[in-house]
Amino acid sequence: MKLYGFPGTRAQRALWGLKEVAADFDYVSVNLLEGEHRRPEFLRINPAGKVPVLIDGDRVIPESAAIVLYLAEKYPEKALLPVDLEARAQAYRWTMFAVTELEQPLWRMTRHMGLYPPEKRLAAEKELAREDFVAMASILDQHLEAREFIVGNALSVADCVTVYLMDWANELHLLDGFARLTAYMERLYARPEAPQRIAEAQKAA
Template structure:
C-alpha cells in the first residue's frame, strides 16, 4: 500500500490506522506548500486535490476517515471495528459526529486564519466556529466520563478519527475548558502506535 500525505494534516489519521493494523505501506509526501497536490499526476488519484490518499492495488481511497474504515474492514482481526453490531453502530455514530460536528468548525477556523487570502477572511466566522466547536465538544466531554475510549474498552476507528481532531483543537486552544478531552488526548497519543502530534509532525517535515 501507498499513502500519499503531508505532515500535520488529516494524513495523521490514516497513518494512525495503518500503524494500528500493523500494515506494510510506503508513505509518499505530497508537499502542499509547493503545490504538489495540484499537479496532474496527483489529481488523477484525487480530483479534489486533497490528502491523504491510500492506494492499495486497484483501490484508490481519498478521505482520511474512509481510509481508516477501509483498513478496519481489511484487517478485522485488529478490532478497529467491533464485531457486535450495536457497538459497531456506535463507532459509526461517533466517527460521523467527529467529521461533521467537530471537524467542520475547526476547518472554518483554519480557512479564515490561514487558507483564504487575507481580504476574504471573516473574523466573525472564526468566533462563531469556536462557539460551535465548544458546544459539540461538551457532548464528547460528557460522553468520556469514566471512559478510556469512545466506544467499548479498546481503540476503534472512532478514536483514530477523533483524537487527531482533539489535537487540532488543542493547537488553537479550544480544549482548555475540557479536562476529559485533555486527558483523552494525552492517553491516546501515549500509545506506541500513535502518529506524531500535529506540531511535532510539522517540525519534522
C-alpha cells in the same frame, strides 16, 4: 499499499490506522507548500487535490476517515470495528460525529485564521466556528466520563478519527476547560502506534 500525505494534515489519521493494524505500506510525501497536490499526476489519483490518499492494489481511497474504516474492514482481526452490531453502530455514529460536528468548525476557524486571503477572512465567522466546536466538544466530553475510549473498552475507528481533531483543537487553544478531552488526547497519543502530534509533524516537514 501506498499512503500519499503531508505532515500534520489529516494524513496523520490514516497513519494511525495503518500503524494500529500493523500494515506494510510506503509513504509518499505530497508537498502542499510547493503545490504538488495541484499537479496533474496527483490530480489523476485524487481529482479533489487533497491528502491523504491510500492506494491498495487497484483501490484508490481518498478521505482520511474512509481510509481508517477501510483498514478496519480489511484487517478485522485488529478489532478497530466492534463485532457486536450495537457497538459497531456506535463506532459509526461517533466517527460521523467527528467529521461533521467537530471537524467542520475547526476547518472554518483555520480557513478564516490563515488559509483564506486576508480580504476573505472574517473574524465573526471564526468566533461562530469556535462556539460551534465548543458546543459539540461538550457532548463528547460528557460521553467520555468514566470512559477510556469512545466505544467499548478498546480503541476503535472512532478514536483514530477523533483524537486527531482533539490535537487540532488543542493547537487552536479550544481544549481549555476540557480537562477530560485533554487527558483523552494525551492518553491516546501515548500509545506506541500513535503518529506524531500535529506540531511535531509540521516541524519535521
